[in-house]
Amino acid sequence: MYFSKNIGHRDDWYSDAAFGQQQFTGTNPTTITLASSRWIEDFGTAAHSQGRGDMVKLLNSDPENLFVQNHSDFRSIVGLPPNAEISCDGRYGCSSITLFHLESQGKLHPLAIILDYKGSTEESVVIFNRRTTADTPGDEAADWPWRYAKMCAQVSDWFRHELVVHLVYTHLVEEVLIVAANRTLPPSHIVLKLLEPHWKTTLSLNEAARSTLVPKIINEMTAFKDPETYAFIKDAYQRFDWVGSYVPNDLRRRGFPVEKLNDVKYHNYGYARNIARMWEILRKFVGTVLTKTYVGGDAQVAADLSIASFCRQVRSIDGGQLGTFPSIKTLDELIDFVTMCIHIASPQHTAVNYLQQYYQTFVPNKPSALFRPLPQSLAELQGYREKDILDALPSHRSRDWLLMAQVPYLLSMEVAEDSTILHYAATTINSNSTPRVIREAAEAFKYDLQVFAQTVSQYSEELDDQQTPYLVLDPYRTAISILI
Numbered sequence: 001m002y003f004s005k006n007i008g009h010r011d012d013w014y015s016d017a018a019f020g021q022q023q024f025t026g027t028n029p030t031t032i033t034l035a036s037s038r039w040i041e042d043f044g045t046a047a048h049s050q051g052r053g054d055m056v057k058l059l060n061s062d063p064e065n066l067f068v069q070n071h072s073d074f075r076s077i078v079g080l081p082p083n084a085e086i087s088c089d090g091r092y093g094c095s096s097i098t099l100f101h102l103e104s105q106g107k108l109h110p111l112a113i114i115l116d117y118k119g120s121t122e123e124s125v126v127i128f129n130r131r132t133t134a135d136t137p138g139d140e141a142a143d144w145p146w147r148y149a150k151m152c153a154q155v156s157d158w159f160r161h162e163l164v165v166h167l168v169y170t171h172l173v174e175e176v177l178i179v180a181a182n183r184t185l186p187p188s189h190i191v192l193k194l195l196e197p198h199w200k201t202t203l204s205l206n207e208a209a210r211s212t213l214v215p216k217i218i219n220e221m222t223a224f225k226d227p228e229t230y231a232f233i234k235d236a237y238q239r240f241d242w243v244g245s246y247v248p249n250d251l252r253r254r255g256f257p258v259e260k261l262n263d264v265k266y267h268n269y270g271y272a273r274n275i276a277r278m279w280e281i282l283r284k285f286v287g288t289v290l291t292k293t294y295v296g297g298d299a300q301v302a303a304d305l306s307i308a309s310f311c312r313q314v315r316s317i318d319g320g321q322l323g324t325f326p327s328i329k330t331l332d333e334l335i336d337f338v339t340m341c342i343h344i345a346s347p348q349h350t351a352v353n354y355l356q357q358y359y360q361t362f363v364p365n366k367p368s369a370l371f372r373p374l375p376q377s378l379a380e381l382q383g384y385r386e387k388d389i390l391d392a393l394p395s396h397r398s399r400d401w402l403l404m405a406q407v408p409y410l411l412s413m414e415v416a417e418d419s420t421i422l423h424y425a426a427t428t429i430n431s432n433s434t435p436r437v438i439r440e441a442a443e444a445f446k447y448d449l450q451v452f453a454q455t456v457s458q459y460s461e462e463l464d465d466q467q468t469p470y471l472v473l474d475p476y477r478t479a480i481s482i483l484i
């Protein structure tokens with residue numbers, strides 16, 4: 001495993017630039033969100049009280065380009081009081097918030113980090129970056145308090161990424177749709193025919209995740225106790241917003257309107273640019289098939305009793321319990337729904353799964369927990385040196401270190417050539433067992449994916465960061481389904 005490239009091979013892996021870029025092209029490029037006025041105010045007040053007039057000025061001057069990775073809600077979700085320590089078996093966790101400035105040339109620069117939010121900024125340790133902009137000179141290597149703060153942000157993001165973004169929002173949500181579809185749609189139904197190829201392996205894999213991976217491995221890697229983690233998973237599922245998570249809706253809600261993604265300001269957001277284009281390609285393919293099948297348009301969709309029964313099954317208390325799932329009554333709604341199912345199973349899962357090896361096998365970049373209690377004051381944090389960072393890593397706990405390094409490696413296992421989305425498109429064209437309407441649409445789908453492969457390379461070449469290409473969504477590598 002140590003022969004594969006990882007971020008630790010970079011001399012600047014700890015830099016603000018590499019940290020900022022991971023919010024756009026790392027393992028979790030899906031939760032960076034426009035900062036609300038409440039957070040801007042809170043950070044502004046903290047900056048003022050720390051005598052950071054430069055930060056106050058910046059926050060006031062460009063509020064529409066401030067973004068957050070907001071993990072401040074961990075305690076309230078898992079049922080811990082604001083002051084409680086997040087810890088389990090010598091592992092310590094945190095509920096961090098990071099404030100970023102999206103600069104006009106597209107660099108996402110971290111400005112401040114609340115290490116572990118305890119109900120208010122006054123009760124929490126807030127540290128500001130000495131470097132106000134991406135161009136501000138400074139010895140980043142020796143700024144140990146700030147490096148420690150970035151590590152805390154990564155620990156928090158590890159938890160949200162693995163348990164919510166990855167496990168719940170891809171594996172578990174897709175499972176509900178698979179089960180509901182198999183309970184309600186006749187085997188020959190066109191929706192089932194479109195989706196079946198994207199549902200290979202997922203149910204048995206999820207069973208293994210429930211019986212082994214989460215209880216015996218993941219739970220032993222984090223600072224949360226088992227019931228806390230399960231509360232976190234359950235809350236994420238209950239709050240999953242189906243329609244709000246359609247790619248154009250999700251990007252707009254988080255402050256990245258799809259029609260602006262080619263602006264220079266967004267050129268580093270590789271995930272957004274790739275996934276928005278991929279959504280269009282998937283939607284065109286699905287739209288072609290369903291428009292030719294439902295020739296009666298909206299009325300025919302509304303009259304499809306299997307679809308109505310499927311939607312009820314996904315929402316019902318004794319079924320999927322996915323409260324936000326819509327009643328599908330129009331052709332557009334049906335096309336969006338099928339597009340979303342393929343999106344989650346294929347490009348979305350690929351984006352949040354297959355970079356784990358690169359970013360997480362090198363443990364200091366994104367540990368799943370810390371091994372020393374967090375500092376309780378800014379003064380304590382400001383005294384931190386390299387040794388304090390090493391002490392917070394599992395240097396003396398080889399089992400923890402091995403789990404943190406090897407689990408991401410195993411989960412990033414390369415997709416076999418015959419399990420990619422492009423292979424599916426190419427072989428579907430000549431597949432006798434596939435309905436003709438799908439076979440015919442697959443021709444253009446294959447072409448679009450081949451062109452998209454070049455777009456993926458182009459977007460990667462346009463990134464400021466040319467040390468780590470962003471090619472995970474190349475259709476020659478994108479998995480057809482949630483395979484691992």
Ligand SMILES: [Fe+2]
Nearest residue numbers: 166349353484
């Ligand atoms: Fe996965």
